[in-house]
Amino acid sequence: MKLIWTYSKSWKKGFKNNHIDYGYVEYLYKKSILDAGNQFKKIIYTDKESKDIFRDYVDEVKIIEPREFVFLADLKFYVLEKEHGEFCCIDGDLFLKRDLEIPPSDIGFELEFKDSIALEYSEIFVKHGIHKIIPYWGLNKFSINLGLMYFNNDEIKNELVSEFKKVQKFYLKKIEPTYNYNQEGKQVSVCGSQYFTSQFLEHRGIKPDFFNDGNENFEKFFHIGGPKKMFYHREYLRTQKKSTI
Secondary structure, three states: OEEEEEEOHHHHOOOHHHHOOHHHHHHHHHHHHHHOOOOOEEEEEEOHHHOOOOOOOOOEEEEOOOOOOOOOOHHHHHHHHHOOOOEEEEOOOEEEOOOOOOOOOOEEEEEEEEOHHHHHHHHHHHHOOHHHOOOOOOOOOEEEEEEEEEEOOHHHHHHHHHHHHHHHHHHHHHHHHHHOOOOOOOOOHHHHHHHHHHHHHHHHOOOOEEOOOOOOOOOOEEEOOHHHOOOOHHHHHHHHHHHHO
16 A cells, blocks of 8 residues: 655645745645654655655655646646555645554545535536536535545546546636636635545445544544644744754
C-alpha cells in the first residue's frame, strides 16, 4: 500500500493557501509525512520546481507533468489516473495520530458532509447544462471530503477519473468564461470535485467507507483544513526562530 501526497506552489494559488507563506505550507507537509510513520511506502507528486523540498522525507518523488489547472483537487485526480492497485491519497494538512486503518471495502474517503457553497455552485452548473454531460448530477445533496482517498479497485477509480474529466471540460467551456471563479480565487472545487464525487458514488450505488467514523475526538487523525489552517503556525514560527540562532 502507498500513501501519496501532492504538492505544487502554482496549483495552490488562488485558493485557501493564497495568503499563507510557502514556508508554513511546506512545514505542514513535512509534519504530515513524518506523522504518517513507516507503515506504508510514502510518495509525493510535485513539480520540478519543488522536487527537492521533500526528497529526504519520502520514499519516492514523482514529477507532475505540466497541464492546465481547473480545480484545487486536480492533482489528486492526476494521481488517480497515474497510480494503480492499492493506494491512498492524503492531504498535506492531515496528520495521522495512529496507523491508518485500511477500509474493509476497496474504496474509502475521509468523510461525507453537506456543503451549502457546493450546492450554490451546483445550481449554476445546472443552469448551464451540467445534466447534458453528467446526467446523474443532483442525486443527493452531499459532498465527499477528499482529504483521504483510498482505492483498491482500478475499474471504479478509472471510471471516476473519466467522469471527472468531463466535469473539468464542462467547467472550462461553460462556467469559467462567464464567472471567472478561478481568476478570482473562488473555491469551486467543492462542487466540481467533492460534490461531483458524491453524485458519482450515488449513481454507481457504491457505499464507500469513511475514515472519519469514530474520529470524533481526533483519535485517528487531525485535519486542519479550512478555518483551522493556522493551527500549527506558532509551532512553525518557533522552528524558524531556532533555525536563525
